Amino acid sequence: MEVANELKAGAEAYIPEGYDPQLYKIRHSAAHVMAQAVVERFPGAKPTIGPPIEDRFYYDFDLPRSPNEEDLAWIEQRMKEIIKGRHPFEVREVSAGEARELFKDNPYKLELIEGLIQGGYDEYGNPLPDDEQPKITVYQHDTFVDLCRGPHVPHTGYIKHNGFKLLTIAGAYWRGDASKPQLTRIYGTAWRNRTQLDEYLERLELARQRDHRKLGRQLELFTFSNKVGPGLPLWLPKGTIMRETLVDFLKQEQLKRGYSPVITPHIGRLELWKTSGHYPYYKDSQFPPMALDDHEGHEEGYLLKPMNCPHHIQIYADKRRSYRELPVRLAEFGQVYRYEQTGELGGLTRVRGFTVDDAHIFCRPDQVKDEFKDAIDLALKVLGALSFEDYRVQLSLRDPNDKEKYTGEDAQWEQAEQAIREAADEMGLDAYEALGEAAFYGPKVDFMVRDALGREWQLGTVQLDYNLPERFDLTYIGSDDKRHRPAMIHRAPFGSLERFIGVLIEHCGGAFPAWLAPEQVRILPITDAQADYAHDVRARLFDAGLRVEVDARSEKVGYKIREAQLQKIPYMLIIGKREMENDAVAVRLRTEEDLGAMPVAEFLEMAKTAIEEKRDL
Ligand SMILES: [Zn+2]
Ligand SMILES: [Zn+2]
Structure with a gap:
């Protein structure tokens, strides 16, 4: 016993x-x-x-x-x-x-x-x-x-x-x-x-209603085809508009912050991935290499890229770099491919082809802290713009009792971890340290975000890397005229666009803030008599930059409203005889709030302000 x-x-x-x-x-x-x-x-x-x-x-x-x-x-x-x-x-x-x-x-x-x-x-x-x-x-x-x-x-x-x-x-x-x-x-x-x-069970039901796979179909954002292959999302027109809006937002922010956009191909020589260490170490999570003629008896071929880093490294290495031109910040919305097990695939949160809002910053050791601060600031700006307000910032550090797991010198690590701590501190972040969570090549900052249903997701990351500059023998010429090793930062505020959008859909239940909504305004004439006026209003709003459609079908207006509501369209403009006579529209929000009739110009002003300020409505 x-x-x-x-x-x-x-x-x-x-x-x-x-x-x-x-x-x-x-x-x-x-x-x-x-x-x-x-x-x-x-x-x-x-x-x-x-x-x-x-x-x-x-x-x-x-x-x-x-x-x-x-x-x-x-x-x-x-x-x-x-x-x-x-x-x-x-x-x-x-x-x-x-x-x-x-x-x-x-x-x-x-x-x-x-x-x-x-x-x-x-x-x-x-x-x-x-x-x-x-x-x-x-x-x-x-x-x-x-x-x-x-x-x-x-x-x-x-x-x-x-x-x-x-x-x-x-x-x-x-x-x-x-x-x-x-x-x-x-x-x-x-x-x-x-x-x-x-x-x-109630939480489960809510999550089921907000399931991005279900909403993705209902809102016609994306689809999958078995003929294309599992885990390879196909973006439909509405999803593409939303996705490009997100991308444009980040592109603008990056330009303001001194990033240089670059474009690189989807494949690269196997040799490149051997140098970077991605092959064969991560072989199981990659599509197999494309074999080419094997003339000299050694393995030759190309690999679909699982990461964008080595391509950007070749751009950095394309010319001699002086300490004066650092930091070099190369940014690309880079498509990558990973071979996830079929059983793990489901919707957008786990896919085999996805886009990383990637950038690689090559800088001097004394610039690491400032670059980290700016990358963190950008990630927080992105989360804020999408009303992810509940997040934790994790400083993922080395496990000091298990140093063999990591590459790089002790002194380098201490300096890097100190720089990250100071960056978080100076930004007033309530960050916590997670020992043993660093990548093998360097410490990182991860953003753990809680969505509207209380689930936590890791979105966005900023990582310091000593390994790749070493492996690719990257250098810059210092003020002493000698060759020095630059530090490298990988950062992605969204992480993967697919995964981020999947989480975003569930976070807002498909009711995107007005600036992101694929269709921002729908005009609903009550009878055919208002159809011409409806199209005239549409043209004016369209010229002002709004995404707007007219539902001129001979259906009851109540039916049209319900449909627009299901599509989570932020603004519905109802047009009857009186509105037409007064050059006005009756404004209804998707929250079912009725704002009553107002001049077209007034509505335009209201909607444009909400969109510019990235407010919900
Ligand atoms: Zn048991
Ligand atoms: Zn990278």
């Missing part, structure tokens, strides 16, 4: 940092209870792995057939019965032989057991730190035994029968590997009580 208590106490260590321990145990236990119900429903079902994740849990099964709604309802009902049985979770350590015998009919568990025996892997098949050699333990409740290290609640009654819910069924590959068997993943969620569950 004492051994079991020790095992249970030790299991607490497996709760991830930042995860509420009680919720972790409830969800982990709910996953086991679900697995028992699934095995009862599907004789011969083979449970594989089932961990708690953020807000939820899942379990992957090899099933004789895919479950339907009816199965899910049955499983949920059966779980309630098991919960009411208050079955204790008992743990025991088993030998390798016992473990193999217990799970002899389940090849997945047998594979996990081999991983445990050889060491280096936990029971989810994840690699373990070198010094950790786990015991083989099993947890049992009622009739269900699982290969498991815990931790669990004391008995099934700790899971509330009205505090959990099964959510969805999805496909998943064994160990995330597309060449391995496809499994059925059942997701559920579990909370301390019904109130917490209801709150979570």
